[in-house]
Amino acid sequence: MLYTTTLENTVYKLIGTKLKKLRLEKDLTQDDIAQIIGSSKASIANYEKGDQAIYISDLYKIALHFNIDILELLPRIDDIKNQFPEFAIPAASELTANEKASLDKFVKKIKTEFEKEE
Amino acid sequence: MSIRSRAEKTAEQLINKVKTNDLSAVVNYLKINVTKEKFANKISGVFYKIDEKFFIGVNEDHPEQRQRFTIAHEIGHYCLHEASFFHYDHEKKEGELFFRAEDRISLDEVEANHFAAALLMPRKLIEEDFLKNQSVSFLASKYKVSEDAMRYRLINLGLM
Numbered sequence: 001m002l003y004t005t006t007l008e009n010t011v012y013k014l015i016g017t018k019l020k021k022l023r024l025e026k027d028l029t030q031d032d033i034a035q036i037i038g039s040s041k042a043s044i045a046n047y048e049k050g051d052q053a054i055y056i057s058d059l060y061k062i063a064l065h066f067n068i069d070i071l072e073l074l075p076r077i078d079d080i081k082n083q084f085p086e087f088a089i090p091a092a093s094e095l096t097a098n099e100k101a102s103l104d105k106f107v108k109k110i111k112t113e114f115e116k117e118e
Numbered sequence: 119m120s121i122r123s124r125a126e127k128t129a130e131q132l133i134n135k136v137k138t139n140d141l142s143a144v145v146n147y148l149k150i151n152v153t154k155e156k157f158a159n160k161i162s163g164v165f166y167k168i169d170e171k172f173f174i175g176v177n178e179d180h181p182e183q184r185q186r187f188t189i190a191h192e193i194g195h196y197c198l199h200e201a202s203f204f205h206y207d208h209e210k211k212e213g214e215l216f217f218r219a220e221d222r223i224s225l226d227e228v229e230a231n232h233f234a235a236a237l238l239m240p241r242k243l244i245e246e247d248f249l250k251n252q253s254v255s256f257l258a259s260k261y262k263v264s265e266d267a268m269r270y271r272l273i274n275l276g277l278m
Contacts, residue, residue: 017278099158
């Protein structure tokens with residue numbers, strides 16, 4: 001099986017990675033975080049692995065404790081889009097004149113070389 | 119089949135046929151003519167077909183790792199979207215997905231990116247190497263890809 005990823009487990013996994021990184025930066029143990037949140041070490045381990053859906057209130061407890069913005073604990077939307085391209089809404093874009101010119105030049109060059117070979 | 123698994127499978131089949139994922143070997147095998155070009159900055163690469171000849175132009179001003187990703191991406195178009203004629207790859211800004219103007223094509227671009235990742239960072243090799251060394255920067259330099267590309271690949275393979 002190549003891909004078994006779901007949006008849900010990807011989101012919790014990415015949050016878990018951020019939590020773990022923050023904890024290690026602060027040189028703390030899972031027990032320490034459990035005390036801050038008021039939960040068990042096992043829960044923190046599961047949060048960090050993304051195996052357990054973290055309560056939003058727990059995220060706030062962590063953000064408040066470390067005096068950081070809650071957004072720092074959440075995955076960036078681009079990271080989610082990368083995992084789930086179907087959510088990546090394509091931006092409509094037109095080529096600028098400059099861009100079009102450089103492509104036309106490329107095509108012209110190939111055609112010229114191609115005709116020479118004939 | 120999801121576009122991701124189709125891209126993954128196609129890249130694996132190609133590597134098996136060529137017996138290596140070396141980019142120049144793959145290009146030679148497919149008889150694609152790759153040239154470095156002076157493109158407008160936002161154009162990463164072009165895949166062009168005339169009669170039965172295939173050309174890839176890559177922006178020579180972009181960093182080497184990005185040029186490799188672009189070439190692999192264009193090979194993805196060759197392998198996956200041979201019916202489409204012209205691929206302008208145009209990047210909005212650093213770090214964002216490739217996209218094209220029409221909705222129909224944008225999924226092709228995403229699929230070509232997955233193909234490129236699978237070609238440059240084959241699943242089996244990455245899984246083996248990851249057991250020995252988990253450093254993203256080490257793996258990125260070994261596979262000559264950007265650290266972002268390697269990080270996304272590791273996440274996609276469920277290793278991170």
